[in-house]
Amino acid sequence: MKLYGFLLFGSALMTSVINGLPDPVQTYFVPLPEDQLNVFFEEINSVTDGPVTTVISIAIAADNTTVYYDHWEDGYESDVTNPTLPTTEIWGDMDLSNGAPPGVTDPLLDVLNGGSVVVLDNIISLPRDPAIHFYDGGDRIQSSLPIAVTRFAYPETPGSLMAGALEVFNNGKWGRKFIAPAGQSTVDTSGTNPFQLSSFFVMAGEDNTEVKLNGNIVNGPLGGPKLNTGDSVSFPVSQGDIVTSDRRIQVDFLAGDIGDTYELRWY
Numbered sequence: 056m057k058l059y060g061f062l063l064f065g066s067a068l069m070t071s072v073i074n075g076l077p078d079p080v081q082t083y084f085v086p087l088p089e090d091q092l093n094v095f096f097e098e099i100n101s102v103t104d105g106p107v108t109t110v111i112s113i114a115i116a117a118d119n120t121t122v123y124y125d126h127w128e129d130g131y132e133s134d135v136t137n138p139t140l141p142t143t144e145i146w147g148d149m150d151l152s153n154g155a156p157p158g159v160t161d162p163l164l165d166v167l168n169g170g171s172v173v174v175l176d177n178i179i180s181l182p183r184d185p186a187i188h189f190y191d192g193g194d195r196i197q198s199s200l201p202i203a204v205t206r207f208a209y210p211e212t213p214g215s216l217m218a219g220a221l222e223v224f225n226n227g228k229w230g231r232k233f234i235a236p237a238g239q240s241t242v243d244t245s246g247t248n249p250f251q252l253s254s255f256f257v258m259a260g261e262d263n264t265e266v267k268l269n270g271n272i273v274n275g276p277l278g279g280p281k282l283n284t285g286d287s288v289s290f291p292v293s294q295g296d297i298v299t300s301d302r303r304i305q306v307d308f309l310a311g312d313i314g315d316t317y318e319l320r321w322y
Contacts, residue, residue: 075148076121076136076137076145076148076199077121077136077199078136078199079123079135079136079197079198079199080198080199080200080201081197081198081200081201081202081225081227082195082196082197082225082226082227082260083195083196083197083202083204083223083224083225083226084193084194084195084196084223084226084258084260084285084305085111085190085191085192085193085194085195085196085204085206085223086192086206086221086223086256086258086287086305086307087192087206087208087256087287087307087309088183088191088192088193088287089105089107089109089179089181089183089191089192089208090181090182090183091192091256091287091288091289092107092192092208092256093105093107093181093210094289095252095254095289095309096210096217098252098313099217099252099311099312099313099314099315099316099319100213100217100313100314100315100316102212102213102316103210103212103213103217103316104210104211104212105179105180105181105210105211106178106179106180106181106210106211107178107179107181107208107209107210107211108176108177108178108179108208108209108210108211108215109175109176109177109178109179109189109190109191109192109206109207109208110174110175110176110206110207110208111174111175111190111191111194111204111205111206111207112172112173112174112175112204112205112206112207113172113173113174113175113196113202113203113204114171114172114202114203114204115167115168115169115170115171115172115173115200115202116169116200116201116202116203117168117169117200117201118168118169119147119166119167119168119200120147120167120168120169120198120199120200120202121145121146121147121148121167121198121199121200122145122146122147122156122167122173122196122197122198122199122202123135123136123138123143123144123145123146123196123197123198124143124144124145124146124154124190124194124195124196125138125140125143125194125195125196125197126140126142126143126144126188126190126194127191127193127194127195127285128142128185128186128187128188129141129142129185129188131195131284131285135197138153142188146159146165146167146173147165147166147167147199148165149162149163149165149166150162150165151165156173157173157175175190177189177190177191178211179191192206192287193285193287195285203222204222204223204225205220205221205222205223206220206221206223207219207220208220213316213317216316216317216318217316217317217319218319219309219319219320219321220321221307221321221322224305226260226303226305229260229303229304229305230303230304230306231299231300231301231302231303231304232297232298232299232300233255233297233298233299233304233306234295234296234297234298235253235255235292235293235294235295235296235297235298235308236294236308237249237250237253237294237308237310238250238253238291238292238293238294238295238296238310239251239252239253239291239292239293239294240293240294240295241253241293241294247312247318248312248313249310249311249312249320250294250310250320251310251311251312251313252291252310252311252312252313253291253292253293253308253309253310254289254290254291254292254308254309254310255289255290255292255296255298255306255307255308256287256288256289256306256307256308256309257273257282257287257288257289257290257298257300257304257305257306258282258285258286258287258304258305258306259282259283259284259285259286259287259300259302259304260284260285260302260303260304260305261283261284261302261303262281262283262284263281263283263302264281264282264283264286264300264301264302264304265280265281265282265300265301265302266282266288266298266299266300266304267298267299267300268290268292268296268297268298269296269297270297270299273288273290273298274288275288276288282304292308307321307322308321308322309321309322310322
């Protein structure tokens with residue numbers, strides 16, 4: 056394992072030699088925390104009821120990939136290759152003592168090669184209790200080699216007719232300015248009201264992130280003017296609304312027809 060770190064991560068040799076683990080090259084945050092997502096479901100139709108089923112899929116592109124799964128509930132690691140928090144999991148290093156993909160009980164199978172897919176499927180009880188750990192919105196996923204991540208969810212009632220899914224981008228592809236391509240002001244010529252409810256879900260990847268909507272500060276989840284790492288806020292948008300930030304953020308766009316129990320749109 057140390058040789059692997061040397062061959063692929065010569066510039067990070069010291070970390071690899073000390074910990075026997077390669078430094079991450081990609082970082083993802085799972086968007087759409089279930090408590091906020093369920094509010095959106097309820098705004099679409101009041102018959103909605105939790106819990107929320109969440110499925111996170113991680114596709115492996117290259118052999119000998121290491122994945123670091125950092126749960127939000129007990130905070131994020133300062134150095135994921137040298138974890139100190141009890142819920143952090145490391146997959147692909149043939150060491151079951153620090154975690155393995157769900158279902159893996161043999162250390163020889165704790166290996167992530169190209170073409171492998173890890174599917175994390177769990178039912179998230181609401182309201183969220185941070186003392187209970189799930190694979191869910193807000194978690195941080197890091198990897199030693201490129202991966203692909205998707206996120207899927209739906210409420211228990213009315214079920215998967217109200218499901219949605221989207222690709223999760225690594226933080227190297229995040230941005231500081233986003234313009235709503237559609238929204239609650241979009242003229243409907245189809246009779247289906249596809250954007251009757253339109254919301255941005257904004258997630259920060261760094262502490263002290265300032266987010267503005269059309270030049271006005273958006274308060275964080277605790278009411279202050281800043282968002283910290285992993286914080287998420289959501290708010291309705293109209294077509295042409297502009298969201299800016301002083302640090303890179305992740306923005307997802309969800310829309311639907313109020314009163315429906317199906318056919319949501321996630322972007």
